[in-house]
Structure formats: C-alpha cells, structure tokens
Amino acid sequence: xxxxxxxxxxxxxxxxxxxxxxxxxxxxxxxxxxxxxxxxxxxxxxxxxxxxxxxxxxxxxxxxxxxxxxxxxxxxxxxxxxxxxxxxxxxxxxxxxxxxxxxxxxxxxxxxxxxxxxxxxxxxxxxxxxxxxxxxxxxxxxxxxxxxxxxxxxxxxxxxxxxxxxxxxxxxxxxxxxxxxxxxxxxxxxxxxxxxxxxxxxxxxxxxxxxxxxxxxxxxxxxxxxxxxxxxxxxxxxxxxxxxxxxxxxxxxxxxxxxxxxxxxxxxxxxxxxxxxxxxxxxxxxxxxxxxxxxxxxxxxxxxxxxxxxxxxxxxxxxxxxxxxxxxxxxxxxxxxxxxxxxxxxxxxxxxxxxxxxxxxxxxxxxxxxxxxxxxxxxxxxxxxxxxxxxxxxxxxxxxxxxxxxxxxxxxxxxxxxxxxxxxxxxxx
Amino acid sequence: xxxxxxxxxxxxxxxxxxxxxxxxxxxxxxxxxxxxxxxxxxxxxxxxxxxxxxxxxxxxxxxxxxxxxxxxxxxxxxxxxxxxxxxxxxxxxxxxxxxxxxxxxxxxxxxxxxxxxxxxxxxxxxxxxxxxxxxxxxxxxxxxxxxxxxxxxxxxxxxxxxxxxxxxxxxx
Numbered sequence: 012x013x014x015x016x017x018x019x020x021x022x023x024x025x026x027x028x029x030x031x032x033x034x035x036x037x038x039x040x041x042x043x044x045x046x047x048x049x050x051x052x053x054x055x056x057x058x059x060x061x062x063x064x065x066x067x068x069x070x071x072x073x074x075x076x077x078x079x080x081x082x083x084x085x086x087x088x089x090x091x092x093x094x095x096x097x098x099x100x101x102x103x104x105x106x107x108x109x110x111x112x113x114x115x116x117x118x119x120x121x122x123x124x125x126x127x128x129x130x131x132x133x134x135x136x137x138x139x140x141x142x143x144x145x146x147x148x149x150x151x152x153x154x155x156x157x158x159x160x161x162x163x164x165x166x167x168x169x170x171x172x173x174x175x176x177x178x179x180x181x182x183x184x185x186x187x188x189x190x191x192x193x194x195x196x197x198x199x200x201x202x203x204x205x206x207x208x209x210x211x212x213x214x215x216x217x218x219x220x221x222x223x224x225x226x227x228x229x230x231x232x233x234x235x236x237x238x239x240x241x242x243x244x245x246x247x248x249x250x251x252x253x254x255x256x257x258x259x260x261x262x263x264x265x266x267x268x269x270x271x272x273x274x275x276x277x278x279x280x281x282x283x284x285x286x287x288x289x290x291x292x293x294x295x296x297x298x299x300x301x302x303x304x305x306x307x308x309x310x311x312x313x314x315x316x317x318x319x320x321x322x323x324x325x326x327x328x329x330x331x332x333x334x335x336x337x338x339x340x341x342x343x344x345x346x347x348x349x350x351x352x353x354x355x356x357x358x359x360x361x362x363x364x365x366x367x368x369x370x371x372x373x374x375x376x377x378x379x380x381x382x383x384x385x386x387x388x389x390x391x392x393x394x395x396x397x398x399x400x401x402x403x404x405x406x407x408x409x410x411x412x413x414x415x416x417x418x419x420x421x422x423x424x425x426x427x428x429x430x431x432x433x434x435x436x437x438x439x440x
Numbered sequence: 441x442x443x444x445x446x447x448x449x450x451x452x453x454x455x456x457x458x459x460x461x462x463x464x465x466x467x468x469x470x471x472x473x474x475x476x477x478x479x480x481x482x483x484x485x486x487x488x489x490x491x492x493x494x495x496x497x498x499x500x501x502x503x504x505x506x507x508x509x510x511x512x513x514x515x516x517x518x519x520x521x522x523x524x525x526x527x528x529x530x531x532x533x534x535x536x537x538x539x540x541x542x543x544x545x546x547x548x549x550x551x552x553x554x555x556x557x558x559x560x561x562x563x564x565x566x567x568x569x570x571x572x573x574x575x576x577x578x579x580x581x582x583x584x585x586x587x588x589x590x591x592x593x594x595x596x597x598x599x600x601x602x603x604x605x606x607x608x609x610x611x612x
Binding site for chain 1: 458461465469547550551554555566569570571573574575576591592594595598599601602605
C-alpha cells in the first residue's frame, strides 16, 4: 500500500464496521511509514475527542428538570414510545469515558470513567495454570499471558479471552464459545460462567466496584492515593482474611492472605491504565497479576474478535451435555467416590483403554490416545481428595511414578455439578 | 389506516425502542439540550404516526434511515427557529477538549466548540456517524448524498478540527 492509497482508505477505519483486509493493509502501512502513522494518530485523537463524555446517570438527573408534553393526541402511542426510550436510556452515551483528573478523584469516579467505554484491549499476566480453566490464581505458578479484548456495540457485548497456549473464550453477543488446544469445543449461553473468577478482569468497573465494597465493608481495609504529573494511583489493601478483596479474587486457597491492589489511572481521561495485585502471606509478598497497558476505545474488528474455529456445528457441545447411559451404569457412576473415579481414570489412561472411563473423560476423548501414550508404563498411587473453596468440584492429588523410577505429584480436577451428577474430569491432564 | 401501515407502525415502535439511545444522543448533541431532544423525538414519532394514520403507505426503503432523516430535518428546523446556532470564536479555549466535563451542558459546549469550526454539512456527517452510530453508508442514505461525499466530508471535518486544535495549542 502506498501513502496515497492509505490516505484514500483510512476513513474506512472510522466506520461502524471495519473491513478486515483494509485494517490489515493500513496497519501494515503505518508500521513502516511514520508520516502516515502520525496522520492516523492525529485523526484518531480527534475522533476520540469528539466522543461524548457524559454518563447516562447525569443525563437522567437533567431529565427531571423539566417535564412538559405538548401533545395529548395519540397519547397511548407516546406512552409506548417513552417506555421504549426509557428502556434504551440506560444505554445512552455508551461510547464515551467521563474524564476526571481532579484532586478528589475517587473509586466512584474511576468506575464511572471505565464503565462507558466502547472497547478495550489488554494483556493480563497472571500466575495461573496454562492448561486449566479460569477458576483460580496460583501464587506458585509462572505468569501466563491472557489477551482480553472487549467491544460494546448496539447493546451487545463481544469479547475474546485467549490464554496463551491454553483455552480461548469468545462471546459473539448471543453465545459463549470455549475451545482448548487439545480439541475440546464447547458452546454455552451468555449466562454460563465459563470465565469463572477471571470474569472480574473482563470488566474493569467490576474490579473497581469490588474494591470499593471492600473499603466499605471494613475500616481495616484501606485505600491510599498518590499522583504523578500524568497519573493517579489508588492502592487498596484488604486487611482481613474474609474481606471482599479476597472474594474479588475468589481464592479459596489463600484464606490467610492479605491482598493489595494498585490501580493506575491516567490523569488526562481518568481511565484505569494498569493494575497490579499482590498476595501477602507468611511475610511474603507475591505479585500474582499485572496488567500493564489497558487501551480504550480502540478500533477492533468485530469479525476478528468473534472468529471461532471452523468446525462442524455438532462438534460444539454443552459443557454439561448429558450422556446416554443405562440406569445401572448411571447408578454406578453417581455412587462413585472422587477417589475411586480418579483411580479408574488413571488406570484407563495408563492401560490405554478408553472404555474404562469414557464418561469421565468425555472432554478428552479426542486426545485420549496421546495422553495414554505419554502415561504408558507409569503408575499412579496415593490418591488424596482435597476440596477447594473456589472450585465447584474437587481436586484429587496423586503420585505418578514414571518407568524410569522418578515420581511427581499431580492432580485431577473433577466435578459432578452436571445434570446427571456424575464425576467428570475437568482439568489436570 | 390500512394493514400495511399497521405493520410499518409496529416496526416503527420496535425500531424506536431499539434505536432510542442513538437517536437521543444524536438529538441531544445537535440541539444542546436533553429536554429539547426528547421533544424532538416525540415530534418525530408523532409526525410519522400521523403520516401513517392519514396517508397511504409511504415508500420507505429503510425505516431506520428514514427515522434519522426525519429527525435530522426536524433538528435543523428547530435550530433555525430557536436561532441557537451560536458560533464560538476559534481563540476561545480550544483546549477544553481535555478539560473535565461532568454534565451534559458543558460536554455539549465542548463538542460544539469543536464542530462549530467546520462547515455544517461536515459537522452533520460527524454527528450522524458518532452520536447517531450510523455507518457511512447509512449516513449517505439519510442525507441523500453519495457515499464518497460522506467519507470525504467526515475526513475533511476531522482533519480541520485537528488542525484547529493544533493551532490553538501552539499559540497558548
């Protein structure tokens, strides 16, 4: 693409929907042309400056000042219209961010700033398990990168959450799609909590609201504020083990931890730009989450955002889809203990016989042979069940002894909160 | 009212419910007052309702664009009537784009300050695109002008605002 072609096409980037190819071509061009990059950034700055900055609540207040209607005829129709308008009122001014950089900047104002943004993008680095779901943080794990993109358009919310080398969740405004690198594909309704505790990170306003609740819950929880030339920093500290900050993170494992969160806002627009979360336990302070650069109201291609693997529709299954089982088999599976189920699963894997645990390994049927090959010749022993407050199921820890004699501690995450109440392996493999 | 008009009226009611945030936002930032905007929306609805009640089915290809077109024309008429198109001098605190606004009036003033320095036909394209959440193709249909004209008006308008912002910043 030449500079002239770029100038002819750049306006397309400001349309309601952006052509993917145009976007890619323009991005490629600005990456190597500083002049066009500066021009595009100028346009984008101006476009952002033109966005309205008033929150809907403010408008509702002003709405009360005057209330006269000139027309009495077709009154019923007007009432219907006004009801419709009231329904839509809450979505008024859905794209702007209310700016605030005054010394009185508070969590309330911070929430107001972020809750009306039209789109945002961020990379979350969290200590969690790469191959697990989104249920918990693990202070002992390495940082895993999780890309999050969210866009609000026409009363719909679209998002994409990608765990690097792990599972991906996409919401197309109607359904949520979850898939894993080992070929599991799930389709769930909007209400399904497939993001688990990471849903707190998907909405910055929720993250801030929960900190606010924590501050209100106990005087021991405190917030401090500092500022630089360009930023305002709010640090919230949860001083009691049962405080809301802990609920915020939904860390059943860290009952005796304190939580500290650092929120950095840019002064120019009052928007939350970076977040750090530390756990403090036994005198050790561990950074468990850092988000370094949250970008708001950026151009996102809806098509790219909600793209999912092109596989036959029937391959997308519900997480809790019922399996066809005889009554005897169902009775047996329902009465089985987690410990027994874990033993049976490991035996099936080590022996390479999928029939021995096909119901429990329903999410792993496509990769069963690969897992079986990896476990060939191993032995599993010392099965111990452990319940975790943040997880709907239980963990079964075991010792895996390899053919060369070395051993390691592993675990299976299993749950039975499905319609048939049978234990199904949910993670760990 | 014939059956076809009934169907259009029903579609109109649904459309108003779905589009009211964008219609309201567009009208608010055009008229500078939420109450006037609300009145304008009522007027639009009543106008369309009486057209459907009294006349044969109008030829409407796209009801949404028709709605925006009616609202745009009505806002223009209201502004002429009320003589509310105040021109703010260019040297008057252009940097207000970065100031804090927590009420509609000051935000309207801030945006008006930006839009008042470009020709109204460019400002109207920008308003319909940003506050009405219309695509460029929809704006072309609403204003009955070619799509390339819409795009060039939008681009020239944004470029001009940017130049104004830069000029003023460099002189402050």
